[in-house]
Amino acid sequence: MSFNNLFTAGGVVMWPLLGFSVLAVALIIERVKFWIKINTRQNRVVREVLQLYRLDNVVGALDKLQQNSDLPMSRIFLAALELEEPTPEEFRLALESESQAEIPLFKRFQNIFDTIIGLAPLLGLLGTVLGLITSFASLDIGDVGGTKTSGVTSGISEALVSTASGLVVAIFTLFFANTFRGLYLRQIAWIQEYGGQLELLYRRRYERGEKPYAPTR
Numbered sequence: 001m002s003f004n005n006l007f008t009a010g011g012v013v014m015w016p017l018l019g020f021s022v023l024a025v026a027l028i029i030e031r032v033k034f035w036i037k038i039n040t041r042q043n044r045v046v047r048e049v050l051q052l053y054r055l056d057n058v059v060g061a062l063d064k065l066q067q068n069s070d071l072p073m074s075r076i077f078l079a080a081l082e083l084e085e086p087t088p089e090e091f092r093l094a095l096e097s098e099s100q101a102e103i104p105l106f107k108r109f110q111n112i113f114d115t116i117i118g119l120a121p122l123l124g125l126l127g128t129v130l131g132l133i134t135s136f137a138s139l140d141i142g143d144v145g146g147t148k149t150s151g152v153t154s155g156i157s158e159a160l161v162s163t164a165s166g167l168v169v170a171i172f173t174l175f176f177a178n179t180f181r182g183l184y185l186r187q188i189a190w191i192q193e194y195g196g197q198l199e200l201l202y203r204r205r206y207e208r209g210e211k212p213y214a215p216t217r
Contacts (some may be wrong), residue, residue: 009157009158009161010127010158010161010162010165011127011130011131011158011161011162012127012130013123013124013126013127013130013162013165013166014127014161014162014165016123017120017123017124017162017165017166017169020116020119020120020123020169020173021169021172023112023116024113024116024169024172024173024176027109027112027113028173028176030109031108031109031176031180034108035180035183037070037071038071038072038183038187039183041068041071042071042072042073042074042190043190045064045065045068045071045073045074046073046074046077046190046194048064049061049064049065049074049077050194050197050198050201052064053198053201054201056205058081061077061081062078062081062082065077065078065081066078072102072105072106072187072191073190073191073194075098075102076095076098076099076102076191076195077095077195077198079094079095079097079098080092080094080095080098080198080199080202087206088199088202088203088206091199091202091203092199095195095198095199096195099191099195102191103188106183106184106187106188107184110177110180110181110184113173113174113176113177113180114177116169116170116173117170117173117174117177118170120166120167120169120170120173121166121167121170122166123162123166124162124163124164124165124166124167124170125163125166126162127158127159127161127162127163127165127166128159128160128162128163129159130158130159130162131156131157131158131159131160131162132156132159134158135156135159
């Protein structure tokens, strides 16, 4: 069965399912690009920044962060390192507040994915009900094998195709949504780990009386 015939057989619910599938694919592509950028660059940049900071090269660390300010972790570190003579407590609060500000970027479109995952099977179920209604409306006990049999077949086809389509859209979206959720949780763990390392380095230098922040330019 061709796609056009399959789409027609699924009935009216195929239109919103088509819209959901197109929307899901578009958002998935955007998220894939985002996470590829994060996973290929961010850890390397953060490790280099921490190494520069350990070597007392605060200006070099800041320059590295500013060159990669499109990365969430760079913006988190910059929020703390660009403070003027902060106490360790102020430094920690800056890291935490900027981390909270970056969280919506990691969870972007998650609510839309959840909506598609929840509604697609329900639309498929609605198509099933509509298809069965069509079948029963076309059923005539006294005309078995007659001209009205095609209406019964069409209704059953609509019921099966719409159900399968709704499940396919939901399963496809669920796979990527769970993948992005796992990447988000891993990113939160890395923010805590690297942010803790930076805070520890800052506290040590602050307690030794060194200048742990960038000089005023």
